[in-house]
Amino acid sequence: MSPRGALVDGAVDVAPASLSLGSIGVVVGITAVQVGLTSPQAVWMSLTVYNGLTQAAMLGLMGSHAPAVVVAVAGALVNLRLVMYSASLAPHVERLSLRERVPAAYLLVDVVYAVSIVAFETGRTDEPVPYYLGAAITTWCCWQVGTVLGLSAGTVVPPGLHLEFAIPLLFVALLVPLLDERPSLVAAGVGGVVAVLAAGLPFDAGLVVGTGLGVGAGLLAERWWSS
Amino acid sequence: MVLVTTPLSVWLVVTAVGAVSFVYRLSFFLLFGWLDSVPHRVQRPLEFVGPSVIAALVLPAVLVQGGSVSVFTPELAAALVAAVVAWRTENVAATVAVGMVVLWTVGWLA
Numbered sequence: 001m002s003p004r005g006a007l008v009d010g011a012v013d014v015a016p017a018s019l020s021l022g023s024i025g026v027v028v029g030i031t032a033v034q035v036g037l038t039s040p041q042a043v044w045m046s047l048t049v050y051n052g053l054t055q056a057a058m059l060g061l062m063g064s065h066a067p068a069v070v071v072a073v074a075g076a077l078v079n080l081r082l083v084m085y086s087a088s089l090a091p092h093v094e095r096l097s098l099r100e101r102v103p104a105a106y107l108l109v110d111v112v113y114a115v116s117i118v119a120f121e122t123g124r125t126d127e128p129v130p131y132y133l134g135a136a137i138t139t140w141c142c143w144q145v146g147t148v149l150g151l152s153a154g155t156v157v158p159p160g161l162h163l164e165f166a167i168p169l170l171f172v173a174l175l176v177p178l179l180d181e182r183p184s185l186v187a188a189g190v191g192g193v194v195a196v197l198a199a200g201l202p203f204d205a206g207l208v209v210g211t212g213l214g215v216g217a218g219l220l221a222e223r224w225w226s227s
Numbered sequence: 228m229v230l231v232t233t234p235l236s237v238w239l240v241v242t243a244v245g246a247v248s249f250v251y252r253l254s255f256f257l258l259f260g261w262l263d264s265v266p267h268r269v270q271r272p273l274e275f276v277g278p279s280v281i282a283a284l285v286l287p288a289v290l291v292q293g294g295s296v297s298v299f300t301p302e303l304a305a306a307l308v309a310a311v312v313a314w315r316t317e318n319v320a321a322t323v324a325v326g327m328v329v330l331w332t333v334g335w336l337a
Contacts, residue, residue: 023320041237048245057284058244064288068236075244077280082251084273090259098257105253165302165330166323169309171285173322176313178278187275192282199291207283214279215272222271 006127010134013119017111018139022146024052027166028059029150030157034164035063039151046147050140051109053174054078060167074207085113092120092128104129107136109143182225187218301333 001009025046032042037059049055057078061071085108093104112135118124125131157163179185191214198206289306290296297303309326316322 020319027323037237038234041234041241044238045241045245048241049248050245051248053281054244054248057280058240060284060288062237068240072240072243074280074284075240076247077276078284079244079248079251080273080276082248083254084270086252087255087259087270090255093256094259096256101256102253105256106249108252161327162330162334163327165305166327168285168288168302168306169323169326170319171281171288172306172309172326173313173319175278175281175285176310176322177317178281184275184278188278188282191279192286195283196286196290196296199287199296200294206287207280210283211276211280214283215275218275218279219271 001125001127003127003130006125006130007134009125010116010119010131010136011138012134013124014111014115014135014138017115018142021052021109021111021139022142024056024170025143025146026150026153027163027170028052028055029147029152030154030163031056031059031063031150031167032147033151033154034157034159035059037062042147042151043144046144049075049079050106050143051079051082052143052170053110056167056170060164063164063167070207077208077211081110082108085110088117089113089132092116093132096129104132104136107133107140109136109139112136112139183218183222186221187214190214190217301330301337304333305330 028046029042032045032055037045045055045058049058054075058071058075061074066074086105089108093101096104112132115135116128116132119131120128175188179188191210193210194213195206195210198209201209285306289300289302290298292300292302305326308329309322312318312325313322
């Protein structure tokens with residue numbers, strides 16, 4: 001397969017997921033306006049953080065007037081899974097030079113990872129780098145266009161519609177598919193319940209405490225069921 | 228306590244999380260060769276961070292209203308219906324859309 005063919009294949013394979021991500025981008029853009037971010041701030045966020053789940057988490061916390069440190073810690077926690085994607089894809093980008101790995105890494109997000117790793121492991125493509133770039137550039141464009149559309153729409157949406165609640169709903173949509181194994185369910189259950197019980201703690205500490213205990217509970221549950 | 232309401236703090240927080248995210252993304256693209264895969268002891272906890280942190284964000288957002296836990300709210304009804312839609316369809320747009328319609332409907336009836 002030619003590199004150009006692989007680039008097109010990556011773009012085509014990722015298109016449905018990218019378009020769906022673009023619609024999440026619209027929701028995130030609208031929310032950014034409602035939380036009070038200026039357009040340059042929101043665009044900067046989409047360019048640097050570049051991740052739907054993380055941006056939604058940060059905006060949700062900003063909207064509930066969380067301290068800056070909490071927003072930063074939450075963002076860093078929610079995005080941690082990118083380390084796993086990076087590790088999983090690393091063998092396939094080995095032939096890139098160090099300088100080329102920087103833009104390739106910048107473009108790494110959930111849907112690009114999911115589509116690429118399946119294509120590499122099933123042998124759908126023998127040109128991993130162009131395939132990855134085709135998927136990654138398509139997804140990047142959909143996300144940026146989606147958030148900018150949301151920013152424009154956000155200024156005309158009346159506040160009485162409670163569109164800020166789209167963020168918890170987005171989390172529900174993304175959380176449910178992760179609960180496919182019992183240890184994950186335990187991790188989520190403990191994380192969520194602890195966060196609710198600790199809701200009164202200063203500095204929104206419930207989020208970090210809940211996440212930590214949830215991870216611990218997931219590990220214990222895994223050991224329990226595998227023994 | 229610094230709230231993220233001043234323009235400077237917004238820029239700082241966003242830039243910091245953007246930088247951390249980039250380090251995550253680049254981590255194994257650079258480390259590969261020295262370290263061929265994520266050590267098992269690191270990988271297992273990482274897999275539970277996702278479900279745990281999302282649940283820790285979503286449950287308080289749905290259940291805690293004005294500092295106390297409330298159960299009979301349009302928000303909880305909307306989240307429960309959205310969870311069923313997410314489970315049956317795994318469609319993000321449908322989940323958010325149905326949840327918002329339930330929120331409006333229940334809020335309007337209540």
